[in-house]
Amino acid sequence: MPMLSGRAKANLIDSNFLAENTGDKSIYIVLEGTLNEYAEKFLTLLNQNYNQRGVKASGKIISESQTDITTTSNGTNLIISLPYYFDFPNEGVQGVHENKNAPTSPYHFKSLTKMAPEGRASLKQYLLSGKAKVSNVKKTIGQERKFSKISKGVKKSLIDQQVDTLIYNIKKHGIKTTRYFDDAFEEAFADLDVTVSEQMADAITISIVKKVNEK
Numbered sequence: 001m002p003m004l005s006g007r008a009k010a011n012l013i014d015s016n017f018l019a020e021n022t023g024d025k026s027i028y029i030v031l032e033g034t035l036n037e038y039a040e041k042f043l044t045l046l047n048q049n050y051n052q053r054g055v056k057a058s059g060k061i062i063s064e065s066q067t068d069i070t071t072t073s074n075g076t077n078l079i080i081s082l083p084y085y086f087d088f089p090n091e092g093v094q095g096v097h098e099n100k101n102a103p104t105s106p107y108h109f110k111s112l113t114k115m116a117p118e119g120r121a122s123l124k125q126y127l128l129s130g131k132a133k134v135s136n137v138k139k140t141i142g143q144e145r146k147f148s149k150i151s152k153g154v155k156k157s158l159i160d161q162q163v164d165t166l167i168y169n170i171k172k173h174g175i176k177t178t179r180y181f182d183d184a185f186e187e188a189f190a191d192l193d194v195t196v197s198e199q200m201a202d203a204i205t206i207s208i209v210k211k212v213n214e215k
Helices: 005-014 023-052 084-091 117-128 137-144 158-173 180-188 192-214
Strands: 066-072 075-081
Touching (some): 023 066, 023 075, 023 180, 023 192, 084 180, 117 158
């Protein structure tokens, strides 16, 4: 029997649902429990890859991730919700000047300086945490002169200059492909089709046995 199926089946038997309902509903309970377990395994692997592959500076991908199981007339669905930018460090992003970090990525930067406020805030927090450092800020800015114009009379703080430099370097060279999501997904759900097919067969068998005992 494939892994993760035991707890779902035990929950089905303990619920005493089979004594009162048809096989269709009991199949749903098995599927719901199994999908919950697979979702837990996926999020664990995702978090592991996220930390090990250097994706931690990419915003709140893990903290904002969610899983939800819904049932409709068309079946049972596991929905995985992640921030829109989750696939950028997964597939990687080609840089403005080179693509060696993500040669097969469908994404590419078009500007060396523009970034959404959320992205800037994330990079700033990453720098403030001490997990990354940017050196030669003045030299970089003086040479490239690619950053957004600073209003007259307004001087950017050192940390904001460092954020500008970091953004420039990221967009120039691109974001490296990590497959942190793809690998977690493939490993977590590798045997889902086998598990579900066997559990559905087991649920139907259990239902039939229960009806026979009631006669």
